[in-house]
Amino acid sequence: MKRNLLLLLLAMVSGWLLAACNDGEDGIKPVDTVRVGDRVPAFQVTLHDGTTFDSRTLEGKVTVITFFNTTCGDCRRFLPQLEAAYRQVKTAAAPLAQTRFVAISRAQNDADVTHYWTAQQFTVPYSAQGDRAIYRLFAQAVIPRVYVINREGKVTAAFNDVDTPDATKLQAAIAAAWQ
Template sequence: MLAALSFLYFSVAAMASCVCDMSEAGVTGDIVVIGQALPEFSVALSDGRVVTPETFAGRPAVIVFFSTECVDCRKELPVIQRLYEERGDAAGFVCISRAEGEGSVETYWHTHGLTLPYSAQTDREVFHLFARGTIPRVYVCDAEGTVRAAFATKVTYKKLKTELDNLIAKD
């Protein structure tokens, strides 16, 4: 019984981290919304390349905020991976961790066979340029760097593919 209660407690705690960290309780709103330009940011990818909004100039992009400890993020990352494999030549992709270091992200990527470009951020500085509290977050921007779709929590492959394909077709 104690084992079952412990499992239930930790399962709920893990899921809660996806929605809102307790240090940000009640603060789950968007900062960047549809129709706005991407904020200025700069992140180093695991392969050493640096990504800024200008990196995506001239083509659509998908920006994902995640944590490998987040249950919803774990479900979302394979969806993003599939889209990256299918559309990575026509659109930019970057996954940015929310307060999670290189070691755990790299291990997760390797264990799950992910090839998406990622940037491990040990703090929430970049995340807080976009939003407060809720992950996964997925932003789809057009070739000019304007956010055209934004998803907090889970998004289906079909919906995300449709949004991205519409932007690729305009390019």
């Protein structure tokens, strides 16, 4: 009896964690609105330090945009890789060190994201978004999502929960975008 109850509880928790990574809306498939070769849609967010990130100013530098939610298991596994890539790129030689990073939460408030960022000692710039408006400019479902954008404002690499990159793979995509 205890074993069955434990298995049921495990199944429920697993389902909850998976739902955190998926959109949670029945009938919506993981549709990519933005794909490799596309220009980044126009959007503007306020970062945790009060500065503004505006997608209309992407040209001239390579940029990495990540969508996440800290309750998503796949995101929790990926975010340390993003942080590692960020730290390594920021200490690299130019032009690699000029790469911009922004992590944007999908439907998660500032207090929760800030708490997680602080606990994990992350330094990647982030913007907590309480809704899915910015996220839906890029996709309809599934996180994490990572977009590497070249100096012309076009997506040169895109990753999701199926092919989430480690720090090395992400750095390679960033280096390729500078070419």
